Amino acid sequence: xxxxxxxxxxxxxxxxxxxxxxxxLEKLKKIEALGLDPWGQRFDNRLFIEQVRGxxxxxxxxxxxxSSIPLPDFDGGQAVDYKAWxxxxxxxxxxxxxxxxxxxxxxxxxxxxxxxxxxRDLTGDIQIMIxxxxxxxxxxELTKLLDFGDLVGVDGRLGRTxxxxxxxxxxxxxxxxxxxxxxPEKHAGxxxxxxxxxxxxxxxxxxxxxxxxxxxxxxxxxxxxxxxxKHSFVEVExxxxxxxxxxxxxxxxxxxxxxxxxxxxxxxxxxxxLKRLMVGGIERVYEMGRVYRNExxxxxxxxxxxxxxxxxxxxxxxxxMDLTQQIIVEAIEATGQGYQLMWGDLPIDFxxxxxxxxxxxLFEQHTGLKIDDSEGIAKLAxxxxxxxxxxxPDVVVSEVFEEKVEDSLIGPIFVTDYPASLCPxxxxxxxxxxxxxxxxxxIHGMELANAYTELxxxxxxxxLFKTQLDGMAEEDSMAKMDTDFIRALRYGMPPAGGLxxxxxxxxxxxxxxxxxxxxxxxxxxxxE
RNA sequence: GAGAGCGUAGCUCAGUCGGUAGAGCAAAGGACUUUUAAUCCUUGGGUCGAGGGUUCGAGUCCCUCCGCUCUCACCA
Numbered sequence: 001x002x003x004x005x006x007x008x009x010x011x012x013x014x015x016x017x018x019x020x021x022x023x024x025l026e027k028l029k030k031i032e033a034l035g036l037d038p039w040g041q042r043f044d045n046r047l048f049i050e051q052v053r054g055x056x057x058x059x060x061x062x063x064x065x066x067s068s069i070p071l072p073d074f075d076g077g078q079a080v081d082y083k084a085w086x087x088x089x090x091x092x093x094x095x096x097x098x099x100x101x102x103x104x105x106x107x108x109x110x111x112x113x114x115x116x117x118x119x120r121d122l123t124g125d126i127q128i129m130i131x132x133x134x135x136x137x138x139x140x141e142l143t144k145l146l147d148f149g150d151l152v153g154v155d156g157r158l159g160r161t162x163x164x165x166x167x168x169x170x171x172x173x174x175x176x177x178x179x180x181x182x183x184p185e186k187h188a189g190x191x192x193x194x195x196x197x198x199x200x201x202x203x204x205x206x207x208x209x210x211x212x213x214x215x216x217x218x219x220x221x222x223x224x225x226x227x228x229x230k231h232s233f234v235e236v237e238x239x240x241x242x243x244x245x246x247x248x249x250x251x252x253x254x255x256x257x258x259x260x261x262x263x264x265x266x267x268x269x270x271x272x273x274l275k276r277l278m279v280g281g282i283e284r285v286y287e288m289g290r291v292y293r294n295e296x297x298x299x300x301x302x303x304x305x306x307x308x309x310x311x312x313x314x315x316x317x318x319x320x321m322d323l324t325q326q327i328i329v330e331a332i333e334a335t336g337q338g339y340q341l342m343w344g345d346l347p348i349d350f351x352x353x354x355x356x357x358x359x360x361x362l363f364e365q366h367t368g369l370k371i372d373d374s375e376g377i378a379k380l381a382x383x384x385x386x387x388x389x390x391x392x393p394d395v396v397v398s399e400v401f402e403e404k405v406e407d408s409l410i411g412p413i414f415v416t417d418y419p420a421s422l423c424p425x426x427x428x429x430x431x432x433x434x435x436x437x438x439x440x441x442x443i444h445g446m447e448l449a450n451a452y453t454e455l456x457x458x459x460x461x462x463x464l465f466k467t468q469l470d471g472m473a474e475e476d477s478m479a480k481m482d483t484d485f486i487r488a489l490r491y492g493m494p495p496a497g498g499l500x501x502x503x504x505x506x507x508x509x510x511x512x513x514x515x516x517x518x519x520x521x522x523x524x525x526x527x528e
Numbered sequence: 529g530a531g532a533g534c535g536u537a538g539c540u541c542a543g544u545c546g547g548u549a550g551a552g553c554a555a556a557g558g559a560c561u562u563u564u565a566a567u568c569c570u571u572g573g574g575u576c577g578a579g580g581g582u583u584c585g586a587g588u589c590c591c592u593c594c595g596c597u598c599u600c601a602c603c604a
Binding site: 023190305 | 535541554556559560564597602
């Protein structure tokens with residue numbers, strides 16, 4: 001491997017990948033032989049390709065009399081005959097700014113003693129033309145050692161080729177990084193969903209829509225933070241290792257601290273620590289972060305996912321509703337999209353205000369039954385394949401609601417005012433004790449946000465905790481009574497509205513991604 | 529966890545009724561000074577996911593296992 005064999009690497013390699021790798025290693029050695037560093041160096045003052053494209057108007061035609069005229073609009077997408085246009089202008093030459101760019105070679109063509117590269121950076125693609133004679137002989141030698149995927153830097157003049165394509169006419173090449181693996185197919189990119197997730201680095205480079213999705217995700221998250229900053233929210237970081245996995249009904253991941261010989265759980269929710277901070281006087285508090293639930297995997301579920309929870313002192317669930325709408329609307333604006341989005345083939349209209357309907361209203365509208373008609377509801381439950389026997393009538397209502405109503409909610413729609421018995425940990429409406437001050441936001445059957453007027457009565461909270469734990473089977477009851485949380489409430493948590501939003505699902509909706517795995521950079525996969 | 533589907537060259541994909549493994553891109557060699565997925569000529573590249581079985585003969589049929597995708601369940 002170290003001494004260079006006289007025979008062709010193609011014949012000495014055992015398989016095709018070996019051939020690709022051997023060819024690239026061979027070129028790497030030749031680059032070193034030219035006295036160049038195949039792994040590149042610091043490269044100051046380069047422009048992003050987007051910035052270079054912004055200089056397109058500086059490319060002009062200077063006539064013989066010294067006056068400069070702008071070029072016709074070449075960027076309509078169609079190739080044009082720039083050569084003919086130049087011919088009509090008479091004597092003169094094209095002028096353009098000197099630029100420095102760097103990026104990955106995604107396309108490469110040679111036409112005799114001309115080499116065309118298309119390079120890509122974070123912001124876009126641009127064509128590079130390298131004519132023999134315009135660069136040093138060593139640089140032109142180097143073009144023969146370039147492979148798809150290599151990183152190069154270029155100094156050159158911005159101009160246009162005969163077809164009007166904006167192009168950097170290279171004066172100097174700077175080799176940046178050799179790639180030792182071949183890129184995916186150059187038209188189709190990387191298609192295999194498993195490979196796209198496992199090798200996200202390849203996916204991001206060669207599937208621009210994948211990169212755009214993740215860049216949008218970042219913009220959405222930045223937008224949420226900025227919306228909350230407008231309302232004077234304080235962002236905090238709670239612990240991810242919990243001694244008691246509380247705040248939601250989900251199975252936690254279990255881990256262990258060696259030095260303390262202590263069983264620990266990865267957090268399943270952010271709620272209980274944020275509420276402690278409310279007691280501590282951080283009146284508007286939120287955390288956006290990862291939670292871990294030891295549950296199944298589906299297009300809507302990943303074992304670790306990102307959620308935001310926030311608590312607003314002296315507010316209630318109605319304030320949360322306004323805030324939820326503002327967060328989503330501003331996030332859409334931040335992605336540069338209009339309010340009319342597509343979700344697969346289905347449209348979603350995010351034009352505010354979002355619909356608001358009560359749970360009871362929706363239930364009666366979709367089932368044609370009164371919500372207190374237990375017998376009728378039990379009959380309907382049986383008809384749609386549910387088993388209502390022995391269940392509390394409110395539980396049957398909830399199951400029927402999930403079956404008959406939720407999936408048909410196109411939304412965005414706020415479902416408000418849940419039956420109190422379904423949400424024991426929520427504050428009751430002061431005007432009607434059978435109603436819990438809660439809403440959920442649904443979009444195309446997907447639950448996107450969940451909010452409450454929070455219960456801050458420690459005595460009631462404790463007794464409800466106990467009731468809830470009593471009702472749980474042993475293996476489901478991973479959680480224990482969080483006595484410290486109750487103690488915190490006893491020190492006084494202000495009345496407050498609380499809100500949780502599934503960030504991954506929001507990103508799915510705003511990027512038209514049908515799977516959560518398309519909006520999580522590195523979703524959980526089995527061992528390769 | 530249950531059911532269905534898929535796995536063929538580095539990548540994207542064909543592969544008929546069970547009869548010697550195919551294409552495009554990529555790679556190697558060559559031609560070309562304005563190409564746009566450049567084009568043209570030549571060449572090499574396969575443990576058909578793994579293992580077992582049926583058969584004269586298996587990419588193809590059967591079984592087991594591994595991985596992925598979809599649907600359902602748990603869940604957000």
